[in-house]
Amino acid sequence: MFSDENSTENVIRDEISKIANFFGDEQLTICGNQLASNSMPKHAARQEYSKIYTGNHEYIRGVTEDLKLIISCIGKDKFSRQEMMAAYEQSKSLFGDSADPFSVLWQNGLLGYQKSGVDEESAVFYSESNMDEFQIPLDKRAYYFHSSIIDCVNIRPVGNIPIKY
Numbered sequence: 754m755f756s757d758e759n760s761t762e763n764v765i766r767d768e769i770s771k772i773a774n775f776f777g778d779e780q781l782t783i784c785g786n787q788l789a790s791n792s793m794p795k796h797a798a799r800q801e802y803s804k805i806y807t808g809n810h811e812y813i814r815g816v817t818e819d820l821k822l823i824i825s826c827i828g829k830d831k832f833s834r835q836e837m838m839a840a841y842e843q844s845k846s847l848f849g850d851s852a853d854p855f856s857v858l859w860q861n862g863l864l865g866y867q868k869s870g871v872d873e874e875s876a877v878f879y880s881e882s883n884m885d886e887f888q889i890p891l892d893k894r895a896y897y898f899h900s901s902i903i904d905c906v907n908i909r910p911v912g913n914i915p916i917k918y
Contacts, residue, residue, distance in 0.1 A: 770904045771904075773900065773901040773905065774901070774904040774905050776901045776905075777863075777899070777901035777902050777904060777905025778905050780861055780862070780863055780901065781817050781820055781821060781863070781905060781906075782813070782814075782817050784820055784854070784858055784861050784863065785813050785814070785818075786813050786816075786817075787857050787860075788816050788820065788852060788857055789813050789816045819848065820854055820858075821905075823843060823847065823854060824898065824906045824908065825906050825907070825908060826840060827840050827898075829908055829910070829911050830898045830900065830908055830909070830910050831895060831898075832895065832896055832911075833894070833895055833896075834891070834892070834893060834896070836896075837855070837896050841891070853888060856887070856888040856889045858898075859878075859879050859886075859888070859889035860879050860887065862879055862880075862899060863898060863899045863902060864878075864897070864898060865878035865896065865897045865899070866889070866893035866896050867893055867894050867895040867896070867897070869893075876897045
């Protein structure tokens with residue numbers, strides 16, 4: 754007989770949480786790699802020090818941890834434009850003025866925004882249908898982190914209904 758802790762529902766939730774955590778970590782590492790590559794000076798390859806930005810796993814891990822820190826400062830999966838802009842300003846101290854970590858999250862499907870004029874649980878994430886928006890629009894009413902980020906960075910889910918992708 755199953756106890757409450759070992760109920761089928763809890764076992765399924767735990768397994769999904771583990772997979773989401775793994776997926777989120779992998780995607781955030783990809784984002785960290787992209788941010789590290791984007792920060793590489795113009796002539797790094799010619800002067801033979803580009804591997805610091807593209808092949809140094811410790812450097813990329815540090816960038817990824819900084820990205821997780823910014824996400825955890827927001828602290829929830831759905832947040833307002835004002836919260837987005839505050840986190841954007843905060844990210845400049847970690848990544849510099851020219852970096853755009855939120856657009857990197859957008860391009861990798863980890864950050865979306867609320868569709869205009871529809872219910873609160875409908876979101877737009879980067880895809881083939883909106884490839885012309887390479888940067889995350891900063892004028893939306895609300896923003897969403899992909900649900901895998903909840904388990905990966907340990908942020909709070911807002912609402913009882915999952916976001917519709």
